[in-house]
Amino acid sequence: MSCIAIDGNSLTLDDVIEIARNNVKVKLTDEAVKKARKSRAVVDEFVEKEEVIYGITTGFGELSNVYISKDKTEDLQKNLIFSHSCAVGECFEEDISRAVMLLRANALAKGVSGIRLKTLNTLIEMLNKGVHPVIPQQGSLGASGDLAPLSHMVLVMLNEGEAIYKGKRMPGKEAMEKAGIEPVKLKAKEGLALINGTQIMTAVGALTVYDAINLIKLAEISSALTLEALNGITDAFDERVHKVRPHKHQISCAKNLLRLTEGSEYTTRQGEVRVQDAYTLRCLPQIHGASKDAIEYVEEKVEIEINSTTDNPLIFDEDKEVISGGNFHGQPMALPFDFLGMAIAELANVSERRIERLVNPNLSDLPPFLVGDVGVNSGFMITQYSAASLVSENKVLAHPASVDSIPSSANKEDHVSMGTTAARQTREILNNTKHVLAIELMAAAQAIDLRDESKQLGKGSEITYRSVREVIDELCEDRIMNLDINKSVSLIEENVIVDAVEEEIGELH
Structure with missing residues (x-):
């Protein structure tokens, strides 16, 4: 894929990933170019006539009752970006910065924002040439959009701020010069068009939901290996149940577990070893399936938002009308991202309980903490502590951000979404959950090593076990476990296990 054409209407989640992470180039469709020119012509006409229109010839927020004369509209836009560039904290990774630029460009390509084509093309050129604005993560209320962090994106367009270019952090002016990109001088409405929207929260959430789709596949794979290590009962996954x-996904999860464990000599039928398994094994389709349903719902909402225009006011060129509305409000994303965080946190919750069943001799017939010469060796004892710590942290992070609101702009903006906080928290939950599942993979592989080696693992579990053992040796005596955990996390982040398993048994649904 050499280039993806954007028009504000047809961007997919896969497109976002290709551009944000694989540096695929972007261009405008011919229709998007026409629409941008038409909406800009309306703005220019209103400015020339000095009509009173919010954000074009007025101040912002509570200052919307202040008229701005034609000769000061450029200062208004520049000052908007400078004054609003007050985000703080750690900066977003480059893939998120790229996703932010893409989503903002796609929203502007819809042709109802009144931005000049030259300005829009500058943003696209930055994306294509790898000039990535340094965007601090904190400071957005999620309405009016992501004003503060998006302003840091625009700073670089003005030869201000900071950017990452070819792996180096530098002043925005230097990055633009090295890339051979001419900076812009904002005209009427353009600053507002660039920052009044939900692209920060949506970029973070889009990458997170994409990663969650792959992570839940890994969760099913790791749980299948644990199921075999604990001689779990497969009757609970019978299609009739x-x-x-x-x-939908309760059914698909049960099918996946049977496919992953097909041919296993470690799994059992009810009554052979025990009558029923604990919930963390027996109820896997119900638990994981519910999270899969939630992830699918959020994916649907993200697909809508990445093809939406979320600034204010909006320009409708056919009627030559400008309408002030509330598309910048992040509530349609805040609620789904909170939901996504809870869905991912549950994957960690149940994984940690499976880890406990593996390491606790009171809950299985395996050696204490999965190691020989116990006492001298602690084995996997403290890995469960780490998993429990991460799960507990997830419970704090899963508190919904969207139930909070705080008024701003002298109470003109009296309800906000906190959607960006929801997206950021959910990304942290996802990272924590990756580490919990990484520990489960290690513990389950270790438990298999302590079983009868002459037995056959299931089709999917055999591939999982081999993938783990290619990078992590069996634990025969205590060693620095953090190093092993990092290796296991890399297997997850690089999608090694999911890809290998799906190549063998087909796509997990």
Whole structure:
């Protein structure tokens, strides 16, 4: 894929990933170019006539009752960006910065924002040439959009701020010069068009939901390996059980578990070793399936938002009308991102309980903490502590940000979404959950090593076990476990196990 054409209407989540992480180039469609020119012509006409229109010939927020004369509209836009560039904290990774620029460009390509084509093309050129604005993560209320962090993106367009270019952090002016990009001088409405929107929260959430889709596949794979290590009962995954409670992904999860464990000599039938398994094994389709349903719902909402215009006011060129509305409000994203955080946190919750069943001799017939010469060796004892710590942290992070609101702009903006906080928290939850699942993979592989080696693992579990053992040796005596955990996390982040398993048994649904 050499280039993706954007028009404000047809961007997909896969497109976002290709551009944000694989540096695929972007261009405008011919129709987007026409629409941008038409909406800009309306803005220019209103400015020339000195009509009173919010954000074009007025101040912002509570200052919307202050008229701005034609000769000061450029100062108004520049001052808007400078004054609003007050985000703080750690900066977003480059893939998120790229996603932010892409989503903002796609929103502007819809042709209702009144931005000049030259300005829009500058943003696209930065994306294509790898000039990535340094954007601090904190400071957005999620309405009016992501004003503060998006302003840091625009600073670089003005030869201000900071950017990452070819792996180096430098002043924005230097990055633009090295890339051969001419800076812009904002005209009427343009500053507002660039920062009044939900692209920060949506960029973070889009990458997170994409990663969650792959992570839940890994969660099913790791749980299948644990199921075998604990001689789990497969009757609970019988299709008949799930057809009488026909939630889509409860059914798909049960099917996946049977496919992953197909041919296993470690799994059992009810009554062979025990009558029932604990919930963290027996209820896997119900637990994981619910999270999969939630992730699918959020993916649907993200697909809508990445093809939406979320600034204010909006320019409708056919009627030559400008309408002030509230598309910048992040509530349609805040609620789904909170939901996503809870769904991912549950994957860690249940994984940590499976880890406990593996390491606790009171809950299985495996050696204490999965190691020989116990006492001298602590084995996997403290890995469970780490997993429990991460799970506990997730419970704090999963508190919904969207239930909070605080008034701003002299109470003109009296309800805000906190959607960016929701997206950021959810990304942290995802990172914590990766580490918990990484520990489970290690513990389950270790438990298999302590079982009868002559037995056959299931089709998917055999590939999982081999993938882990290619980078992490069996634990025969205590060693620095952090190093092993990092290796296991890399297997997850690079999608090594999911890709290998799906190549063997087909796509996990």
